[in-house]
Amino acid sequence: xxxxxxxxxxxxxxxxxxxxxxxxxxxxxxxxxxxxxxxxxxxxxxxxxxxxxxxxxxxxxxxxxxxxxxxxxxxxxxxxxxxxxxxxxxxxxxxxxxxxxxxxxxxxxxxxxxxxxxxxxxxxxxxxxxxxxxxxxxxxxxxxxxxxxxxxxxxxxxxxxxxxxxxxxxxxxxxxxxxxxxxxxxxxxxxxxxxxxxxxxxxxxxxxxxxxxxxxxxxxxxxxxxxxxxxxxxxxxxxxxxxxxxxxxxxxxxxxxxxxxxxxxxxxxxxxxxxxxxxxxxxxxxxxxxxxxxxxxxxxxx
Numbered sequence: 108x109x110x111x112x113x114x115x116x117x118x119x120x121x122x123x124x125x126x127x128x129x130x131x132x133x134x135x136x137x138x139x140x141x142x143x144x145x146x147x148x149x150x151x152x153x154x155x156x157x158x159x160x161x162x163x164x165x166x167x168x169x170x171x172x173x174x175x176x177x178x179x180x181x182x183x184x185x186x187x188x189x190x191x192x193x194x195x196x197x198x199x200x201x202x203x204x205x206x207x208x209x210x211x212x213x214x215x216x217x218x219x220x221x222x223x224x225x226x227x228x229x230x231x232x233x234x235x236x237x238x239x240x241x242x243x244x245x246x247x248x249x250x251x252x253x254x255x256x257x258x259x260x261x262x263x264x265x266x267x268x269x270x271x272x273x274x275x276x277x278x279x280x281x282x283x284x285x286x287x288x289x290x291x292x293x294x295x296x297x298x299x300x301x302x303x304x305x306x307x308x309x310x311x312x313x314x315x316x317x318x319x320x321x322x323x324x325x326x327x328x329x330x331x332x333x334x335x336x337x338x339x340x341x342x343x344x345x346x347x348x349x350x351x352x353x354x355x356x357x358x359x360x361x362x363x364x365x366x367x368x369x370x371x372x373x374x375x376x377x378x379x380x381x382x383x384x385x386x387x388x389x390x391x392x393x394x395x396x397x398x399x400x401x402x403x404x405x406x407x408x409x
Contacts (some may be wrong), residue, residue, distance in 0.1 A: 134366035139376035146188035168199035191227035323362035
């Protein structure tokens with residue numbers, strides 16, 4: 108009798124302490140599709156850190172070469188590879204495309220955000236002259252919402268700045284209290300802003316209060332060694348790059364861990380130091396596979 112009770116107790120403990128994702132939605136499954144190693148002229152990519160995509164184009168921040176590369180999408184595949192090299196951009200690290208095809212580029216050395224036209228012409232730097240606080244902003248991440256408002260992760264101010272398409276400052280959201288080191292941000296289709304803490308491996312959102320970030324996960328250190336980039340798909344799932352251990356963690360919109368995809372390596376389908384991610388409306392995932400000097404595309408399994 109005592110043995111039966113003990114067996115049941117052990118079984119109950121196993122159920123209680125199973126990973127949260129075991130009871131969540133069906134984990135996303137992806138298959139390797141293709142890789143981009145060079146531009147249209149054959150010049151190799153060099154440690155690319157940024158990528159943005161839509162149904163027509165894939166834009167790569169080819170960081171080591173100090174340039175952008177534009178690929179067109181034909182039949183779902185990225186083709187060509189037009190080099191865009193501008194004197195105003197020396198070290199591109201993040202890119203984003205708005206609904207009109209304009210491209211925002213974060214320069215990691217100049218600490219500026221530039222806006223360029225769909226054909227690659229420089230338009231302007233994003234200015235925030237109507238801000239009333241500190242004169243210097245240190246941007247570390249950018250994201251766009253459905254209305255083309257730009258969200259800038261400002262490390263120096265410890266805040267996220269929201270700027271409309273005309274460059275007018277709209278509002279700020281202070282970083283969460285007792286944060287470690289915020290590395291990136293994203294905005295979901297409903298306008299909720301998420302930030303990820305690289306030091307504590309925690310995701311925060313402003314879903315409950317637009318002026319405040321609150322944690323939606325506990326620490327994810329068992330699955331994330333150093334999260335460096337975060338993006339959301341159209342279903343609200345969060346994809347988080349783990350740069351130090353080579354992988355991507357998927358978190359549900361409710362903060363539950365769903366699964367971990369990819370693994371560390373150099374073969375096709377593996378990653379080394381993954382940086383920015385991009386997800387199109389069909390669920391295709393592009394990864395800036397920095398230390399393998401390539402871009403990889405993965406498609407969802409039906």
